[in-house]
Amino acid sequence: MGRTEFWPEPDVLDTDVAVVGSGGAGLMCVLHALTARPDLDVTVVSKGAVGRSGCTRMVQGGFNAVLDPADSVERHFRDTLDGGKFLNDQALAWTLVHDAPRVINELETRVGCFFDRGPDGRIHQKAFAGQSFDRTVHRGDLTGIEIMGRLRDQMFRLGPRELEDVRALDLLHDEHGQLAGLTALNVRTGRPLVLRARVVVVATGGSATMYRVAAPAREKTGDGVAMCWRAGLPLRDMEMLQFHPTGLLAGNARMTGAVLEEGLRGAGAHLYNAAGERYMARYDPERMERSTRDVVARAGYLEIAAGRGTEEGGVLIDISHLGVAEVERRFPGMVARTRQIGQDLARGPVRVSPTAHFHMGGVLIDVDCRTELDGLLVAGEDSGGTHGANRLGGNGVAESTVFGARAGDTAALLAPERELRDPAADEVAASLGRAYGPLARTEGPWPFDLTTRLKELMWRSVGVVRDAAGLAEADKELDALAEDVQRVAVPGPPEVNYAWQEALDLANQVIVARTIAHAAAWRTETRGAHARADCPDTEAAPRYLVQRRGADGPYGGITSEVRAVEFSRLAPEDQP
Amino acid sequence: MPGEDVRVSVTRSDPDAPAEFTVPRIRPMMVLDALLAIQRTHDPAIGFRFSCRVGMCGTCTVRVDGRSVLACQTEIDEDTEHIRVDPLAGLPVLRDLVVDTAPFWRAWAAVTPYLVPGEDQEVGMDAEPAVIPPDSAERETIDPSLDCIGCAACFSSCGIASARRDFLGPAALNRAMVLVADSRDAAGAHRMDVVGAGSGVDRCHYIYGCTAACPKGLDPARAIRRLRRGRFGGKD
Numbered sequence: 001m002g003r004t005e006f007w008p009e010p011d012v013l014d015t016d017v018a019v020v021g022s023g024g025a026g027l028m029c030v031l032h033a034l035t036a037r038p039d040l041d042v043t044v045v046s047k048g049a050v051g052r053s054g055c056t057r058m059v060q061g062g063f064n065a066v067l068d069p070a071d072s073v074e075r076h077f078r079d080t081l082d083g084g085k086f087l088n089d090q091a092l093a094w095t096l097v098h099d100a101p102r103v104i105n106e107l108e109t110r111v112g113c114f115f116d117r118g119p120d121g122r123i124h125q126k127a128f129a130g131q132s133f134d135r136t137v138h139r140g141d142l143t144g145i146e147i148m149g150r151l152r153d154q155m156f157r158l159g160p161r162e163l164e165d166v167r168a169l170d171l172l173h174d175e176h177g178q179l180a181g182l183t184a185l186n187v188r189t190g191r192p193l194v195l196r197a198r199v200v201v202v203a204t205g206g207s208a209t210m211y212r213v214a215a216p217a218r219e220k221t222g223d224g225v226a227m228c229w230r231a232g233l234p235l236r237d238m239e240m241l242q243f244h245p246t247g248l249l250a251g252n253a254r255m256t257g258a259v260l261e262e263g264l265r266g267a268g269a270h271l272y273n274a275a276g277e278r279y280m281a282r283y284d285p286e287r288m289e290r291s292t293r294d295v296v297a298r299a300g301y302l303e304i305a306a307g308r309g310t311e312e313g314g315v316l317i318d319i320s321h322l323g324v325a326e327v328e329r330r331f332p333g334m335v336a337r338t339r340q341i342g343q344d345l346a347r348g349p350v351r352v353s354p355t356a357h358f359h360m361g362g363v364l365i366d367v368d369c370r371t372e373l374d375g376l377l378v379a380g381e382d383s384g385g386t387h388g389a390n391r392l393g394g395n396g397v398a399e400s401t402v403f404g405a406r407a408g409d410t411a412a413l414l415a416p417e418r419e420l421r422d423p424a425a426d427e428v429a430a431s432l433g434r435a436y437g438p439l440a441r442t443e444g445p446w447p448f449d450l451t452t453r454l455k456e457l458m459w460r461s462v463g464v465v466r467d468a469a470g471l472a473e474a475d476k477e478l479d480a481l482a483e484d485v486q487r488v489a490v491p492g493p494p495e496v497n498y499a500w501q502e503a504l505d506l507a508n509q510v511i512v513a514r515t516i517a518h519a520a521a522w523r524t525e526t527r528g529a530h531a532r533a534d535c536p537d538t539e540a541a542p543r544y545l546v547q548r549r550g551a552d553g554p555y556g557g558i559t560s561e562v563r564a565v566e567f568s569r570l571a572p573e574d575q576p
Numbered sequence: 577m578p579g580e581d582v583r584v585s586v587t588r589s590d591p592d593a594p595a596e597f598t599v600p601r602i603r604p605m606m607v608l609d610a611l612l613a614i615q616r617t618h619d620p621a622i623g624f625r626f627s628c629r630v631g632m633c634g635t636c637t638v639r640v641d642g643r644s645v646l647a648c649q650t651e652i653d654e655d656t657e658h659i660r661v662d663p664l665a666g667l668p669v670l671r672d673l674v675v676d677t678a679p680f681w682r683a684w685a686a687v688t689p690y691l692v693p694g695e696d697q698e699v700g701m702d703a704e705p706a707v708i709p710p711d712s713a714e715r716e717t718i719d720p721s722l723d724c725i726g727c728a729a730c731f732s733s734c735g736i737a738s739a740r741r742d743f744l745g746p747a748a749l750n751r752a753m754v755l756v757a758d759s760r761d762a763a764g765a766h767r768m769d770v771v772g773a774g775s776g777v778d779r780c781h782y783i784y785g786c787t788a789a790c791p792k793g794l795d796p797a798r799a800i801r802r803l804r805r806g807r808f809g810g811k812d
Contacts, residue, residue, distance in 0.1 A: 048625075048627055048635065049625075049627070049633070049635050049677070052627065052633045052634060052635050052725075052726065053627045053633065053635070054627075055628075057627075057628060057632055057633050058628050058630065058632050058633070099701075102701035102702065103701065104705070105700070105701050105702065105703050105704065105705060106699075106700055106701045106703075108703075108705035108706070109693065109697070109698065109699040109700065109703040109704075109705060109706075109760075110691075110693070110699040110700055110703075111691070112690055112691025112758075112760070112761075114708075114718070114722075114758075115705075116710070117708060117709060117710045117715075118710075119709065119710070119711075120707070120709070121707040121708050121709040121710075121712075122705075122707055123705055139722070140723075142632065142723060144632065145632055145723050145725055146722065146723075149724065149725070149726070150690070150691070152726075153689045153690040153691075153751075154690055156684075156685045156688075156689055156690060157690045188670055217627045217628045217629075217633065218626065218627055218628075218629070219627060250604055251602055251603055251604065252602045252609070253602060253604050253605060253606060253609050254606065254608055254609055254612060254626075254629045254648065255604070255606065255629060255630065255648070258629065258630045336631075337630060337631075340604075340631075340649060340651070341604045342604055405701075446620055448615075448616045448620070490620055490621075491620060491621055492619075492620060492621025493621065493671075495670075495671055496623045496670050496671035496672070496674050497621055497623070498615070498623065498624075499615065499620035499621055
């Protein structure tokens with residue numbers, strides 16, 4: 001009997017631990033799994049270049065960790081909860097601050113990173129917004145290159161199997177509903193792959209690219225969260241999407257949205273509207289520009305909305321009062337970035353806009369990165385709860401590496417206990433059917449205009465400031481987009497076809513977008529990154545929404561339950 | 577008056593695929609923007625790679641009018657009406673502008689590119705980072721040579737490496753120099769053997785293509801000179 005499927009027969013590969021994603025979380029996971037159990041067979045599945053895709057690579061400012069005896073993990077914890085408006089899962093936030101100094105030790109002594117030193121030869125820590133102590137570890141203003149470069153080097157020592165340019169498609173269960181592995185697509189050859197794995201670690205990063213002005217690398221299309229959603233896992237805090245206050249404006253160039261780092265505000269940069277007012281005086285007169293990202297991004301947005309923005313729809317950041325030489329010495333990467341587009345940070349104000357940056361929401365995990373599906377671990381931006389309603393600058397790469405390391409430790413414990421299982425054939429067929437659909441169809445829209453539609457809609461209706469009417473419109477529009485996404489057709493060969501890849505990215509983005517709009521409509525208050533023009537107040541007791549797909553498919557109904565945040569370590573009224 | 581269009585010639589793998597395109601000029605405009613415009617309005621199947629678009633990931637490297645550059649960092653200025661875009665030299669083409677960087681990374685791996693701590697050095701989550709002042713001789717050697725993004729622009733620009741002759745190439749040798757100079761590393765002698773062997777520093781003819789091409793302003797030629805001196809026990 002001949003095959004009737006319109007995709008090639010998948011290759012099958014068995015592994016102990018499949019790590020999806022090759023950023024900070026993914027590669028720290030590999031490091032820890034293979035350090036704990038060198039005999040494990042570990043496979044990295046990365047839809048881009050290993051160690052050179054995703055956003056850890058793009059980290060500028062740095063990594064928050066308590067190293068100075070005058071600082072304390074209790075203070076870092078308090079700052080993290082204050083920043084997160086007490087929506088955080090306190091066990092996760094505590095794990096973050098507790099492990100961060102230990103991960104710095106490991107990055108320096110085992111991984112071979114070298115962070116900037118003070119004159120005494122000890123690690124230098126700089127000021128970041130929203131923190132009560134200067135605790136941000138860095139390598140110049142392009143810290144991510146050092147961390148990811150050295151982690152990538154470790155892979156040559158450890159030798160995991162690297163599936164570069166291989167996109168993970170779907171998690172797979174066996175016929176008893178146990179985790180069995182995942183489907184994947186080799187982007188180079190266009191061939192499908194079934195990976196049987198004892199443990200799967202999802203560490204793909206967030207989905208902020210779904211906004212018109214956005215900071216992340218192109219790979220960040222919510223793949224991990226969407227995979228988990230399709231597999232029926234619960235999500236939390238999906239409405240909590242962080243906008244960074246200072247994204248570059250470079251017209252229609254792809255550079256638009258790239259972040260000018262937080263350290264500029266830490267070092268005393270001023271923000272002005274088009275009328276030359278230091279507008280932060282209206283929004284946070286005490287902390288001014290050093291207020292947290294949520295407050296500063298919203299202030300910029302409101303200034304622009306009120307007609308006090310520049311012609312290009314931005315505001316201005318100015319640090320030139322420190323002097324050309326000082327700005328060039330402390331922020332060489334940022335200066336180069338502005339000169340690239342004909343402006344000059346060292347010599348005058350630069351046009352910026354809030355830019356979609358980081359997703360606080362994600363899959364529910366425990367402190368060891370376990371999910372409710374045995375054998376499935378989630379680490380980094382794909383998980384939710386650590387940052388609550390707003391992430392502090394410098395806590396992002398800390399989260400990726402801290403929880404990546406923990407996922408690796410957990411995977412090393414779990415893998416010997418779990419058997420290899422046979423994936424259910426109908427799940428494999430459904431997954432590959434979805435993936436090969438755009439290539440097989442001859443009639444249908446290209447993905448690019450749909451991506452643009454999604455970005456405009458999210459920016460307009462599910463953006464920095466939201467309201468009930470806009471969210472209701474977004475809900476309807478996203479349903480329409482979901483329909484269109486399932487009709488996309490792409491021409492060209494299966495090999496190295498990035499239009500096809502964009503079609504698959506888009507399908508994931510729309511799934512995540514629907515959960516964001518749904519959760520944003522539920523939260524009838526303003527808290528952290530989630531601002532409602534029609535509900536400006538903040539409720540006394542923080543609650544969060546746990547969402548799950550309904551039985552009618554990933555684009556169908558959303559079931560949800562409301563939970564109260566447990567103040568297991570610290571309540572807002574507790575004295576520091 | 578410069579035109580409002582830019583003409584772009586792209587080397588395609590399929591000889592029948594379109595290779596000449598005209599895209600509208602935007603301001604500012606990088607080579608990456610031109611490639612995206614081609615993909616979005618002319619040929620969705622055109623193959624090119626990028627990720628971060630701010631010069632940090634090192635994956636969008638191509639040759640523009642013969643020079644190996646990052647597409648995201650190379651401006652199409654007002655006076656430029658036509659560019660030609662080719663894949664990097666010395667690396668196998670997967671499709672169109674997308675190359676397989678495996679030969680570059682094989683060379684990189686050959687120099688033991690990771691830190692090898694000494695036997696007596698503690699490593700891990702409970703080990704203390706080394707105390708090394710920023711004005712120490714080793715840091716003054718190393719710091720200007722860090723921040724390599726592995727983009728392979730130097731490899732493609734090097735007449736020896738890109739000709740697929742047996743040469744480790746500038747980036748790998750730069751990485752070797754950084755580790756040899758690092759007081760935390762104990763594998764310096766082994767690495768000096770590797771860089772001193774047949775495919776090492778002696779292959780370099782000092783054409784300086786690497787240093788001219790590096791988008792991060794590193795100076796791999798200087799690193800190679802330093803390794804050569806180090807091999808003869810010289811100081812500098």
